[in-house]
Amino acid sequence: MWPKKIQQFILTQNQPKFRTNQAIAAFCKFGAKSFADVRVWPNALRETADKTITAMSFVKTQIFQSRDRSTYKATLQLIDGSMIETVLMSPKPGVYSVCISSQVGCAMNCAFCATGKMGLQRSLTAEEIIDQVLFWIQYNQEHHLFDRLHNIVYMGMGEPLANLTAVEESLRILIDSQAFNFSTRHISVSTSGLVLGIAHFAKHWPQINLAVSLHNAIEDERTELMPINKTYSLVKLQKALQNYFHYANRKVFIEYILLKDRNDTTRHAKALIDFIQKIDKPQLLHVNLIIYNETQAGFAGSSKETATVFMQKLKQAHISVTMRKNMGRDISGACGQLAGKNR
Ligand code: SF4
Known part of the structure; x- marks a missing residue:
């Protein structure tokens, strides 16, 4: 629509x-x-x-529900046959968030990510982005899960800031009082660290929540996990965050997926603390830790014990940190698992 x-x-x-x-x-x-x-x-x-007029941009859907009924994943087939995935999550009773995709596949090729393995097939149009939210509103008409959606997060398939024009158009409709009427405070856009996009967001969308996927604060190790680090190094990312705080003066979320032995040791915790403390206003950074959900990429998630120790180290350094709940693992609907397949 x-x-x-x-x-x-x-x-x-x-x-x-x-x-x-x-x-x-x-x-x-x-x-x-x-x-x-x-x-x-x-x-x-x-x-x-x-x-x-074609009312909706998808033609076929398949829905998967997690065993604990906290998470629903929909695979949507678009008019040209492309497949995308969107997830509805209820992190606590009565609160529902929708995770939406911005591209079919992704060019960023993060080593641990199922979407990255697909490569970039194409970017979504703004209509295809907002239709994912519409899909869950339609689904709710039949299943009566929520009174309203609380949060929209651009954390599905694709790098939102690599599809900036369509993402911005979709944001305008999401916040339009005649349309979805979401509050900007309840919308989050995530990036793997495209610094030009971060600068653009700081100037034009300071009221939208920004999340940066960091996953490793050691330069060469981050490059191995996230090839985008070759172009936009940690040093450039620090400057981009500094600039963001200058314009937006708002909290930024650092997403950190915990991978067994790859980024969860004391050395990695120290590097992350150092990365954050070198930025002016480190109090404006909040770290979200999440234990990796396994895909076929050959990585394992950290143990709960290791994750707890990692979090304690950040806390001892007075860094604001939360351990995020793992949702939708059994339906491949969790962070890094979306791949637009019927499974
Ligand atoms: S983690 Fe995000 S940016 Fe990286 S490949 Fe996957 S979808 Fe793309």
Whole structure:
């Protein structure tokens, strides 16, 4: 569903402008699946719209539910046959977040990530991005899981800042009061460290939460895990964060997946502490630790004991840190596991 398409259609039909907002509300707020569900429109207009405009950008869906029912993953087949994945998570009772993809595959090729193994097939359009949120609103109409969605996180397949134009267009619709009306405080965009994109976000989207996937604070080891580090080294990333704080003066989340023996030792904890403490305003950085969810990439997750010791070391250095709950492992819906396959 794309508001501009509806607006153009309404113009061609010589209908009053308010019809556009009626349809947008029916989709975004009430989970309409087609124009037939826009019940405030006259019948003839609904029929013509369904014959003229493709309402949704995906054609087929498959849904997987985790055993503990806290996580749902949907594989969506787009009109051109591409497959993407989106995840609905409930980290605590009554709170629901949606994780959305921004690309089919990803060019960043992080060594531990199932999406990275696919390579980049293409970037998503803004419509394909917001339709993932619409999908869960539609799903909720039948399953009554939540009263409202609390958070939207751009942490699915792809590097959002490598698809900046579409991501920005999608953000505008997500926060538009006539459409989804999400608060900017409840939207997070994650990056593997594209420093130009971070600078752009600092200037244009300071109110949106930014998360940076770090995963290792030792230069050559990070390059092994995340090849983007060759272009945007840790030193450049530190400067980008410094600049971000200058413009946005807002907390940034450092995402750190704990991989057994690869980034979870005392040496790695010290490097992470050092990375953070070298930045002015280190109090504006919050570290989210998450134990790696295994894929076929050949890495193992750290043990709970090792993860706890790692977290303690950060705490002792007065670094703000949380251990994030692992969700959706059994349906390959957890961090780093999305790969657009029917499984
Ligand atoms: S971790 Fe993120 S940036 Fe890295 S390959 Fe996977 S999707 Fe791309």
